[in-house]
Amino acid sequence: MDYIQTHLDRDLSLAEVAGVIxxxxxxxxxxxxxxxxxxxxxxVIQQRVEKAKLMLKRTNLAIADLALQVGFSSQSHLTQQFKRITGMTPKQVR
Structure with a gap:
């Protein structure tokens, strides 16, 4: 869990995480x-959305930049997953 949380910004493969243990x-x-x-x-997706939610409230980073910092491939991918999990868009949360 710590490894996943620490490396959310990377492309975390199943093999990589399993290899840690x-x-x-x-x-x-x-x-x-x-x-x-x-x-x-x-x-991993849920943890990225949670981290994005915190960053939306605490920073003024552009949503596209924030998406990359939490490990999503694009703003669109963040928005899609964010809305699926929270029922709102990142912009609505901000």
Whole structure:
């Protein structure tokens, strides 16, 4: 969890995260879903949205720049995932 939180701004692959604790990606994904109730990928997306939400309230960064800083590929990707999870757009939160 700490590794994911620390590296949200990077492209986190399942293999990379599983490698941190030295288990296979398939086994890691299975254990993670069992423990957390969601896939590792969905957890990463949720954590990125939460970080974006905080940054929207605390900074004046352009939403496009903020999206890249929290690990989304574009403002559009951030907006899509943000709205799916929160029901609002980043602009509405700001």
């Amino acid at each position: 030295n288990i296979s990606p398939t086994y890691f994904a299975s254990l993670f879903k069992q423990a957390m109730g969601i896939s590792p990928h969905q957890h």
